[in-house]
Amino acid sequence: MLEVLARIYHRRIRRQLSPYLDGVLSARDSRRLEGHLAQCQACRDELAELRATVQALAELPLAEAPRSFALAAAPVPTLRPAARRMEFGLRLATAAAAFALAAVLVGDFAGLPGAGEREEQPMAGRVEPYAAQTETEVVPQELTVGPGESRAEDKALTEAPTPPPAAAGAEGGAMASPPATGGEGAATPQLGAVAPSAGPETAAPGASQAATPAATATPATTPTPAEMPPGTFGLEGTPEATAPTLPPETPSLAATPPPVGAQIVPSGPEQQLPPEPEKQVPAEAERETLTAEEGGGPSRETVVRWLEAGLGIGLALLFVSWSLTRRRGRA
């Protein structure tokens, strides 16, 4: 028991050795400490060691400054926030670029084989209205000029082929042979033979000089204005609407047998064919030309959709990171 008390007392005394060395111990505590030191060898030893330690530390030489640390120019206090702002701007730009790239890549991969079946439906849907538009463009012009007029037909020809990509061959023919299109019924059967050849975009322009232009347009377009009032035509843009009107019409022309007429049509606008299987064939051909034009990738709509989604996600993430950095900056 006494030993424990002595140990506690010793510990208290030893804690006072350091301030005693520095002369910051109160006079009363100093006197008590000195009284103890006179009796206790261990504490005297410890004080001596402590003094030697302090002395050794005090004798540690101070190194010379390796150079002058005087400031050459006043440091600008606003430098840091500016740098931080710049850093944030760079980060934002990097993130935006990364998200745009990711969006483009995802969009690209979505168009590769595998997602192909999905893409087919909207494609066919897109092609039909497109072709219908070309038809509507052709007919009104003929209405104003009157059927059988070579000029109007020429115009119709040049205009009609241009939108679809397959037109390249047909257009060349149209340009070459305006005089041949006299508007005669006799020309049409020949055309029927040539027109399919014009369908594929490889058709040589020189080969079908006389035949092609007249063939593609005359049988298909001339009948429709005669049958349909101008008002109804504007309303009916769909191919299904125009198609039924044709079959009754074609016989009235007499010059061209119906099957031939039907075959001519696909080369230009494909809608006039009432039967289903025949309608599918031109749609496919048209799609092929379209995809060939776009380099086999997905439709523009899907690419745009992917880009929009990617940018939306990117902006959302940027906003989140921005608010986080702002909160951290406040803390």
Added chain:
Amino acid sequence: MLAEEPSLIARSQRGDLAAFNALVECYQRQVYNLCLRLLASAEAAEDATQEAFIAAYRRIDSFRGGSFRAWLLRIAANASYDELRRQRRRPAASLEAATAVHGAAEVPSPAAGPEDEALRQELNVHLQEGLATLLPDQRLAVILRDVHGLSYEELAEAMHCSVGTVKSRIARGRARMREYLTAQRELLPRPFRLKNEE
């Protein structure tokens, strides 16, 4: 302390760079040595010293009287801790600092024979190693008190604590240093051993 120190501080607070540089010239040795003791690397100490003076110039408005030396050494200690943190992020640099311990302690003392000089260097190395074993607060207190000779009041100012806390930190730090050095007694140079044996 310079006689014109208060006016130099006042001019520095008004943005007078020349006045501030006069203070830098006056205290750069102490600041550099504190950084050297805390970092044990001459290169890191140089960086920390420069950072400390830049920070001091920026914050000179916040100095509201008292001991300018204590205020400055406090900034230097913080700059050293920042430097230590930076080193920890780059492990290669800390290795370099560890090997530089001896270099940092090798400060030649004037008017000493070659033998004394060698013993002195050895003791310095042991002291530096002993300081490295202390807790950061104890180490700073012991260095500021025993190496730089700051008063307890100045220490309380520099460490933002009470004089009682300063006393306790110094006492514990010294006690640890004593334990470390006595444990190394056989390795210690003769002067230190002789003093202990008195």
